[in-house]
Amino acid sequence: MDGLTLEQVLHFAAKASYFIAxxxxxxxxxxxxxxxxxxxxxVQAGIGMLVATAATFALTGTDNLGWIIAGLAIGVIPAWxxxxxxxxxxxxxxxxxxxxxGGGSAAAIGAVELLRxxxxxxxxxxxxxxxxxxxxxxxxxxxxxxxxxxxxxxxRLDRRFTFAxxxxxxxxxxxxxxxxxxxxVFYGLDVRLIAVFFGLALLFGVLMTLPIGxxxxxxxxxxYNALTGLAVAFEGFVLQNEALIIAGxxxxxxxxxxxxxxxxxxxxxxxxxxxxxxxxxxxGEAIEGSQKPIDAADVASLLYIADKVVIVPGYGxxxxxxxxxxxxxxxLLIDADKDVKFAIHPVAGRMxxxxxxxLAEAGVPYDLIAxxxxxxxxxxxxxxxxxxxxxxxxxxxxxTDKSSPIYGMPVLDVVxxxxxxxxxxxRGTGFAGIENALFYADNTRMLFADGQAAAASLVxxxxxxxxxxxx
Amino acid sequence: MIDGFLALYIFTLAAFTGKEIIARxxxxxxTPLMSGSNFVHGIVLVGAMLVLAHAQTTPERIxxxxxxxxxxxxxxxxxxxxxxxLEMFKSSKPAGKAGGKG
Numbered sequence: 281m282d283g284l285t286l287e288q289v290l291h292f293a294a295k296a297s298y299f300i301a302x303x304x305x306x307x308x309x310x311x312x313x314x315x316x317x318x319x320x321x322x323v324q325a326g327i328g329m330l331v332a333t334a335a336t337f338a339l340t341g342t343d344n345l346g347w348i349i350a351g352l353a354i355g356v357i358p359a360w361x362x363x364x365x366x367x368x369x370x371x372x373x374x375x376x377x378x379x380x381x382g383g384g385s386a387a388a389i390g391a392v393e394l395l396r397x398x399x400x401x402x403x404x405x406x407x408x409x410x411x412x413x414x415x416x417x418x419x420x421x422x423x424x425x426x427x428x429x430x431x432x433x434x435x436r437l438d439r440r441f442t443f444a445x446x447x448x449x450x451x452x453x454x455x456x457x458x459x460x461x462x463x464x465v466f467y468g469l470d471v472r473l474i475a476v477f478f479g480l481a482l483l484f485g486v487l488m489t490l491p492i493g494x495x496x497x498x499x500x501x502x503x504y505n506a507l508t509g510l511a512v513a514f515e516g517f518v519l520q521n522e523a524l525i526i527a528g529x530x531x532x533x534x535x536x537x538x539x540x541x542x543x544x545x546x547x548x549x550x551x552x553x554x555x556x557x558x559x560x561x562x563x564g565e566a567i568e569g570s571q572k573p574i575d576a577a578d579v580a581s582l583l584y585i586a587d588k589v590v591i592v593p594g595y596g597x598x599x600x601x602x603x604x605x606x607x608x609x610x611x612l613l614i615d616a617d618k619d620v621k622f623a624i625h626p627v628a629g630r631m632x633x634x635x636x637x638x639l640a641e642a643g644v645p646y647d648l649i650a651x652x653x654x655x656x657x658x659x660x661x662x663x664x665x666x667x668x669x670x671x672x673x674x675x676x677x678x679x680t681d682k683s684s685p686i687y688g689m690p691v692l693d694v695v696x697x698x699x700x701x702x703x704x705x706x707r708g709t710g711f712a713g714i715e716n717a718l719f720y721a722d723n724t725r726m727l728f729a730d731g732q733a734a735a736a737s738l739v740x741x742x743x744x745x746x747x748x749x750x751x
Numbered sequence: 752m753i754d755g756f757l758a759l760y761i762f763t764l765a766a767f768t769g770k771e772i773i774a775r776x777x778x779x780x781x782t783p784l785m786s787g788s789n790f791v792h793g794i795v796l797v798g799a800m801l802v803l804a805h806a807q808t809t810p811e812r813i814x815x816x817x818x819x820x821x822x823x824x825x826x827x828x829x830x831x832x833x834x835x836x837l838e839m840f841k842s843s844k845p846a847g848k849a850g851g852k853g
Contacts, residue, residue: 298797305791306768312787312837313776319837322787326830329793333826336797340804344812348800351816355796355823363831374832375786378793382825385795388818392802392811399808407755505789512795513765517758519798525758526765527794533769534788538781626778633781640839651778 290338297335298523304328305527309534315646332523355381368641369598372630373433376501379508380426383419386511390416391478393518398469406465408518413461415514417481422507424485429501432494433630441490447555450487457481488554495672496553498631499542503550506535542632567720571707574725576734579666579701580741586663588619590655592694593639595629596669596705600731603642606668609739610644616746622648623655623665625673625692656693665697667718669704669731675716686714700724703734783840786833793826 305328311321340348359378366374393412397404431437457480464473492500509531516524543550583589591610597603613620622644628635636649650658659665667674674694677684694700695718702719704726718724727734776784799822803815 301794305794306772309769309784309788309791310772312784312833313773313780315777315780315840318780318783318840319834322783322790322830322833322837325787325791326834329790329796329826329830332794332797333800336800340800344804344806344815347806347812347816348803348819351799351803351819352823354816355820355825356827359824359828360831363828363835366832368836371782371786371832371836374828375782375789378825378828378832379789381821381828382789382792382795385799385818385822385825388814388821389795389798389802392806392814392818395811395814396807502785505785505792508795509788509792512792512798513762515795515798519801521798521801522761523794524798525761527791529762529765530769530772531788531792533766534773535769535785537770537773538776538785538788541776542781624778626781629782631782631785633779633783636779637782637836637839646779646840649779 294335294338295522297331298521301328301332301335301523302526304331306530309530368638369595369630370434371637372498372501372634373430375631376426376430376433376497376504379501379505380423380430383422383426383504383508383511386419386508386515387416387423387478387481388419389515389519390419390511391474393515394464394469394474395471398471398474409465411514412518413465413477415511415518416478417457417461418507418514419511420478420481421485421488422504422511424482425489426485426501426504426508428486428489429497429504432489433497446487446491450484453480453484453487457484492553495627498627498634499539499550499553501631502535502539502542503554506532506539509533509535542627567715567717569720569722571719571726572724574701574727576727576729576737577741579725579727580738580745582664582699582701583613583618583738583742584616584745586618586699588658588662588664589613590621590623590659590662590665590694590697592623592625592665592667592670592674592692593628593635594625594668594670594673595635596671597731598629598635598638598669600669600705602668602731602735603638603644605732605735605739607639607642607644609735609742610648612739612742612746620648621650621655621658623650623652623692623694625652625670626690628670628673652690652692659693659696660698662697663699665694665700667694667700667702668735671704671716672714674718675714676721677714677717681717684714694718695721695723698723701727703727703729703731705730779840783833783836786829786836790826790829790833793822793829796822796826798822 304324308321308325311317390412460477460480509528513525513528516528610620624635626632674692676695678686678689678691700723799818803819806812806815
């Protein structure tokens with residue numbers, strides 16, 4: 281160690297740890313993009329986080345050590361416990377909430393930096409100041425926007441708030457926040473102006489998210505996830521910290537791509553999601569015909585004579601906690617030599633892939649689960665399609681009715697199956713508030729019941745037929 | 752020091768890396784991957800710790816404390832929910848292919 285001070289050694293150790301952490305993050309995310317390696321991916325990224333956090337203690341000194349440990353405890357304990365407890369159905373809003381925390385953290389870092397520059401009275405390089413302010417702006421928007429997204433998905437805010445001239449108000453609010461930020465960078469760091477800047481940025485996040493309907497929320501959460509990544513990267517530039525720059529930028533880019541993939545799956549350009557009022561526009565054509573009810577015993581008979589059964593689960597199935605009973609029914613069908621598949625719309629559940637998680641939780645192997653593009657050509661040869669808790673994603677109006685607000689959204693062509701059974705609690709409309717033409721189709725029968733009760737009675741009726749029919 | 756063009760290079764290369772590593776993700780992993788990348792930007796915790804460590808006034812310490820608490824919540828919560836989701840992904844065949852286009 282000759283010639284090196286302890287401080288230099290610690291500095292080197294921390295920098296080396298940040299490099300290792302950045303590498304582990306990139307490898308971890310890459311592994312998380314394949315089902316075979318995904319589990320190892322998150323563990324690897326977790327090790328990276330531990331290494332980086334531990335190494336940071338080499339740089340923090342002892343002045344505010346108590347504050348740091350208090351902050352860690354305040355953050356880690358409730359988040360860890362809520363994460364362990366949250367039901368799989370509530371996962372999307374939990375991700376939104378944790379994402380909002382990250383955005384808030386980046387914004388708070390920006391705030392401390394601005395305050396420090398302000399009280400020191402020296403002006404830092406303009407590039408640092410500009411990036412720090414931009415990171416704070418994006419982080420604030422991401423935080424308040426994510427909180428609104430969480431409240432909407434958690435059912436605490438179940439209305440869209442729209443009023444005339446909303447886009448103009450939102451644009452003005454954004455320009456005001458941006459203008460205040462520019463004033464901070466070029467005309468001086470007045471403490472009151474800093475407060476106004478954060479107030480406007482937080483307000484814009486709220487205003488921007490309020491008019492967006494629940495069905496579009498996944499895309500919005502993904503967008504805020506990418507934005508938080510960017511905010512973290514920008515604050516990383518100010519702090520001269522490579523781990524923040526690289527991890528933040530990688531998440532920003534990966535999150536942007538993921539947002540595009542999701543928007544594509546819903547056939548809704550991102551600009552359309554953000555700036556048009558989904559579900560509030562066109563009414564769609566009036567639907568002819570009526571909904572024809574059926575009872576569980578008749579559905580069981582249909583299943584008994586069917587060769588090929590496709591189950592189309594939606595979020596409503598998970599809310600009713602019916603996935604375990606549905607999987608029990610599926611196993612009975614498979615044991616009776618029937619071809620059973622699960623058809624998943626890319627945005628089934630509250631986020632793309634959410635339904636796969638819920639089915640996996642019930643024990644459904646992922647090779648029985650088919651994507652929309654793979655299963656759609658198979659519906660004409662399907663004897664019985666069971667739709668349980670899905671609504672907008674099976675609405676044929678998306679293909680045929682140009683006046684429908686969901687026109688153009690890719691849907692599962694369930695209507696092409698020989699026989700369709702829809703399990704539904706009542707006659708109401710779906711998440712997007714649109715009537716479903718499938719429910720009125722000639723080959724559709726409605727099984728009006730709670731999802732779990734319906735699945736349970738299908739299981740017992742099917743067993744009764746098998747027992748009585750001398751199988 | 753990371754400055755000017757060097758910063759721009761790091762930013763550009765990291766951005767391309769981010770796009771490249773998830774380019775072929777199957778739909779079944781969209782939610783866990785979003786959650787996993789949400790965990791990774793929890794690294795903001797490190798920045799928050801450094802800022803709090805060098806805070807000199809009470810307002811700076813309080814906002815720094817908020818930054819650390821929020822960053823720690825992002826990292827801890829993000830890890831737990833991602834790990835719980837991925838733990839459940841099993842195939843009926845060992846090392847089978849995904850239901851997606853993967």
